Amino acid sequence: MTDNPLRALARRILGRLPGLAARARSTVRTPDEALAAEAMDPDWYRAMNPDVAAAGADPADHFLRHGWREGRDPVAAFSVRDYLELYPDVAAAGINPFIHWLKAGKAEGRLPRREVGRAARAAALLEPLKVRLYRAAARWPKVRPASRDDLVRRLTALGPALSDVHLTVSHDDAFRHVGGLQLCVQREHAAFTAQGVSALHLFPVDTWPSLREDGGGLIGVSTGPEVWGAWTAADVAAALAAVLPPAGRRSFALHSLLGHDPAAVEGVLRAGGFARGVFWLHDFASLCAGIHLMRDDLVDCGAPPAASAACGVCAYGPRRGLHADAHRRLIEAFGLQVLAPSQVALDLWRRASGMSLAPAQVLPLAALGGPAASAPGPPAPDGVLRVAFLGAPVPHKGWDVFCDVVGRFADDPRYAFLQFGAQGAGYSGMRFVEVRVSTASPQAMRDALVREGVDVALAWSLCTETFGFTALEAAAAGAAVLAGPDSGNIAAQVRAGLPGLVLDDEAALFAAFESGAVLALSRSARGGAVRDIDFSALTAAPGVRPGP
Numbered sequence: 001m002t003d004n005p006l007r008a009l010a011r012r013i014l015g016r017l018p019g020l021a022a023r024a025r026s027t028v029r030t031p032d033e034a035l036a037a038e039a040m041d042p043d044w045y046r047a048m049n050p051d052v053a054a055a056g057a058d059p060a061d062h063f064l065r066h067g068w069r070e071g072r073d074p075v076a077a078f079s080v081r082d083y084l085e086l087y088p089d090v091a092a093a094g095i096n097p098f099i100h101w102l103k104a105g106k107a108e109g110r111l112p113r114r115e116v117g118r119a120a121r122a123a124a125l126l127e128p129l130k131v132r133l134y135r136a137a138a139r140w141p142k143v144r145p146a147s148r149d150d151l152v153r154r155l156t157a158l159g160p161a162l163s164d165v166h167l168t169v170s171h172d173d174a175f176r177h178v179g180g181l182q183l184c185v186q187r188e189h190a191a192f193t194a195q196g197v198s199a200l201h202l203f204p205v206d207t208w209p210s211l212r213e214d215g216g217g218l219i220g221v222s223t224g225p226e227v228w229g230a231w232t233a234a235d236v237a238a239a240l241a242a243v244l245p246p247a248g249r250r251s252f253a254l255h256s257l258l259g260h261d262p263a264a265v266e267g268v269l270r271a272g273g274f275a276r277g278v279f280w281l282h283d284f285a286s287l288c289a290g291i292h293l294m295r296d297d298l299v300d301c302g303a304p305p306a307a308s309a310a311c312g313v314c315a316y317g318p319r320r321g322l323h324a325d326a327h328r329r330l331i332e333a334f335g336l337q338v339l340a341p342s343q344v345a346l347d348l349w350r351r352a353s354g355m356s357l358a359p360a361q362v363l364p365l366a367a368l369g370g371p372a373a374s375a376p377g378p379p380a381p382d383g384v385l386r387v388a389f390l391g392a393p394v395p396h397k398g399w400d401v402f403c404d405v406v407g408r409f410a411d412d413p414r415y416a417f418l419q420f421g422a423q424g425a426g427y428s429g430m431r432f433v434e435v436r437v438s439t440a441s442p443q444a445m446r447d448a449l450v451r452e453g454v455d456v457a458l459a460w461s462l463c464t465e466t467f468g469f470t471a472l473e474a475a476a477a478g479a480a481v482l483a484g485p486d487s488g489n490i491a492a493q494v495r496a497g498l499p500g501l502v503l504d505d506e507a508a509l510f511a512a513f514e515s516g517a518v519l520a521l522s523r524s525a526r527g528g529a530v531r532d533i534d535f536s537a538l539t540a541a542p543g544v545r546p547g548p
Contacts, residue, residue: 032099033064039102040074043423044393048073050207064096074098076393076403076425079113086111129289129315132209143205145218146229148239154228155243164197164249166539166546167274169265171258172207175225178422178436179392180469181282184365184538185255186439189224191540197249199223202268204259205230210289210319211326216261219268233264240272251546252277253539254336258285262326266333278539278546279331281340281466286327287352290316292396292463300463300486303352324353331358337546339539341365341467342489348464363541365467368476369532375446378478379453381524388418388454388479390445390470393425398460398484401506405458406430409513420448442535445470449477450530455522456480456500460509464488475499478528480521482509499526 029037037060045059046052049072052062063074071081083097084090087110090100097105101112155162166188168174174185189199205218218230231239244250252274257265269277283291287303295301295314304310306324311317331338338360340346350356393399406417410429417430424432435448449457457474459481468490471481475493481500483491494500500521503509512518519525539546 029064032096032103033060035102036060036064036074036096036099039098041076041424044076044425045072045074047392047423063098068096068098076427077112082113083110086114129210129319143218143230145231145235148231148235150229151221151231151235151239152242155239158198161198162244162248165244165251165272166192166197166199166249167252167269167272167277168199168201168539169252169254169257169260170201170203171256171260173203173220173222173227174201174255175222176227180365180467181255183437183439183442184280184282186224187535188253188538188540190439191537193224195540197251197540202236202265206259208259211257211285211323212259212261213322214261216264217259219260233261233268237268237271240268244272246273250274251539253546254279254330255282256280256285257327257330258291262330266330269334276334276546277336278339278544279327279336280538281338281345281349283466284349284352284464285323286331287320287324287349288316289319289323290314293348294396294463297396303348328353328355331355335359337361337544339363339544342492344464344489344492345466348488361543363536363538363544365538366469366472366533366535368472369534372443372446372476372530372532375443375530376451378450378523381453381522384416385414385456385519385522386416386418386452386454387456387458387518388420388449388452388474389430390420390449390457390459390473392421393419393423396461396463398458398462398487399425401460401462401484401509402458403427404506405509405513408510412513414516414519415513418452418454420445420452443476443533445473446476446530446533449474449479453523454479456482456518458482459487459490460484460506461487461490465490468493471498471500472533476531476533478523478526478530480526480528482512482518482521484509499528 040060040063042059045063052059063072068080073080078098078101080097083101090097101110168185168188170181170185174182185201192199201222203220204216205220216233219233219236220230221228221236250273252269254277284293285291287293293301293303295310301310306320311320338358340349340360340362341364343362346360346362389399389402391397406427406429409415410417418433419425419430420433420435422436433448433452435445437444454477457470457479459468459471460483464486465488471490471493474481475498481494481498483494483500483502485491485502485504491502494502503512
């Protein structure tokens with residue numbers, strides 16, 4: 001029977017009513033909710049809650065409806081759990097603690113979070129790795145794999161371009177996410193494309209905080225910004241074997257294996273005829289599941305022997321052997337050339353991995369070039385030292401140290417504090433400047449620092465940085481770098497000539513601000529020049545031979 005058009009239309013409208021009602025409820029807010037929504041930092045909330053970002057939910061709506069009940073914080077400077085524990089009357093009332101603080105608690109002198117040390121805060125937030133893996137498994141929606149025939153058709157459509165192929169492997173879609181490793185993959189693809197080589201990128205659809213042992217989830221395949229779809233590792237291997245011609249250049253670069261099963265990756269590479277390649281030391285995932293080598297995410301561990309007592313009590317200890325053994329097997333099976341962004345990274349890796357005979361070389365990701373061909377001019381000096389934090393506001397990059405400096409000296413007329421990056425952190429006492437570095441705008445951070453007249457960048461990483469882009473960007477802008485003793489290649493760059501200081505500890509850092517000694521690093525005192533940053537082509541750079 002032919003359906004009546006009016007009845008069909010009515011059914012469609014009625015079917016949409018629940019969704020329309022839900023959206024209406026999510027946007028109609030009480031005055032109290034509107035106050036909280038205005039005070040929130042949506043970018044910070046997304047960054048701290050990737051499941052919310054992945055679902056496309058409105059941060060304020062999520063926090064007001066669900067987030068505060070789950071212990072999620074609206075801004076960096078306010079702790080839902082701390083506030084409810086400090087003030088049982090608020091907990092007993094069952095009201096949103098952030099709204100209470102905004103309306104009454106702040107005026108009453110109530111603390112937005114406990115006044116405890118950073119180590120205690122970090123320890124309280126530390127989750128066992130098993131919990132993180134469980135959350136990762138539950139967070140991502142299940143994606144249906146595309147058909148193997150579809151991948152064969154897409155590869156076949158490339159035609160003669162398949163004669164020479166370079167394959168990159170990383171932990172996420174490097175063309176849709178922001179970060180130093182992602183930009184490296186993008187630059188590498190661009191360099192190979194310029195050489196007439198087709199570049200394919202493989203990444204896990206479900207991002208994961210460790211290696212996998214279950215064959216891996218689905219693998220996304222892209223030629224750059226265009227994502228073709230997602231397939232099982234077996235289908236990717238079969239499609240490559242069916243389509244790639246027997247002759248031609250085959251090379252690959254492993255930028256990160258997080259989220260992958262190394263055995264499945266090996267199967268894909270062998271099926272496609274990728275006999276040789278390189279392994280990049282962007283981090284230390286090849287040594288431990290704790291990719292930054294920080295014991296319980298608190299302090300630099302220096303990669304002690306795997307059987308040490310230190311590893312036995314660390315949250316990452318149980319999976320250290322998995323990471324070390326799997327990477328060793330893959331590196332040895334293909335005779336991979338190990339590429340390190342710095343001598344600091346290579347020396348640590350050789351010592352801790354035991355692979356001192358593996359072929360390796362240092363290939364910096366970028367270097368300071370000559371005077372800037374085109375850059376904005378800095379503002380006129382006004383006697384205020386502008387101190388900045390660059391990049392993601394996360395603890396291991398020194399964000400908490402920067403916040404402590406801001407908390408102590410925000411009211412000091414000698415200083416002004418700024419945060420530069422893709423997302424603000426909602427912290428009082430500093431101004432946020434949005435900056436998004438991309439292959440199309442590679443000097444964006446440098447130019448933003450120059451425009452704002454930044455004198456000093458605090459690059460107080462708590463882990464051994466394998467390279468340290470932010471220090472290079474600061475120096476290119478004519479700013480000085482303040483680095484801590486555990487910052488790896490950041491400290492090494494400063495000691496090798498980048499303008500700035502490496503201080504012994506945080507006490508020395510605070511003393512430099514208190515005494516005013518840090519004022520000697522101002523642009524006017526140093527006459528800092530603006531320079532270009534010359535970026536490496538990575539695996540496509542001259543002298544690198546990843547393929548036969």
